[in-house]
Amino acid sequence: MSIISSILEYNKAFVNENRYAEFQTTKYPDKKLVILSCMDTRLLELLPKALGLKNGDAKIIKNAGAVVSHPFGSIMRSILVAVYELKAEEVCVIGHHGCGMTGLESSSILEKAKKRGIAEDRIDTLVNTGVDLSKWLTGFPCVEESVKNSVHMIKNHPLLPENVAVHGVVICPETGKLDLVADGYKQVNSKKSEPVTK
Ligand SMILES: [Zn+2]
Structure with a gap:
């Protein structure tokens, strides 16, 4: 069963059995x-x-x-x-x-993105249009x-x-x-x- 199907199935019972009442x-x-x-x-x-x-x-x-x-x-x-x-x-x-x-850098995410099929020229386009990926896609x-x-x-x-x-x-x-x-x-x-x- 998919994640969303199992959630929806659980949810039906949750609502039908008034299990929400304690959270109101x-x-x-x-x-x-x-x-x-x-x-x-x-x-x-x-x-x-x-x-x-x-x-x-x-x-x-x-x-x-x-x-x-x-x-x-x-x-x-x-x-x-x-x-x-x-x-x-x-x-x-x-x-x-x-x-x-902590310690996350954009290079790590971009490498994984490329492996998932994101074309390098798409990344270059972002950089060329002024998106500073090293500042935005990063941790601390x-x-x-x-x-x-x-x-x-x-x-x-x-x-x-x-x-x-x-x-x-x-x-x-x-x-x-x-x-x-x-x-x-x-x-x-x-x-x-x-x-x-x-
Ligand atoms: Zn965290």
């Missing part, structure tokens, strides 16, 4: 939190459980690496929607140890630094309200242990205590 909640995050994390399979259940989150507690955005790579891309838009439309009051970027994006050298960079980009976004704390955390994908690498309250408080200059 609203679109507004009860813990007023929006999380950006990695798509890593090990975090699928571990991340919410390790943070004590249940359905309805947080907005969770995921991509490869928990990275904000562009201030006007879909990740930043999602964060702004969570803050302005869905009542999120704090942001938390959660990278993880052993991330597939260090997860802690990557999380801090994303926190910095979110915190300094021109459309983010100043009183929104943006935290940075690294999670262990085996134990779920969290290490705080950027305390968003410090930035919010330091902004508050800055002298007003006219």
Whole structure:
């Protein structure tokens, strides 16, 4: 049976047996939190459980690496929607140890693409039209630094309200242990205590 067929079959029973009932909640995050994390399979259940989150507690955005790579891309838009439309009051970027994006370079992906039948001249065309594949199709050298960079980009976004704390955390994908690498309250408080200059 194909993956999608088996999912659809399971889903029929799930709905018919009212197994959804325990998950019913609203679109507004009860813990007023929006999380950006990695798509890593090990975090699928571990991340919410390790943070004590249940359905309805947080907005969770995921991509490869928990990275904000562009201030006007879909990740930043999602964060702004969570803050302005869905009542999120704090942001938390959660990278993880052993991330597939650590040390990933575009050359590795492009080699695999060529083996899968992507013609070299197509790649050349992208490069010639100004797509910087080495910057776009790439990971990061260090997860802690990557999380801090994303926190910095979110915190300094021109459309983010100043009183929104943006935290940075690294999670262990085996134990779920969290290490705080950027305390968003410090930035919010330091902004508050800055002298007003006219
Ligand atoms: Zn990852």
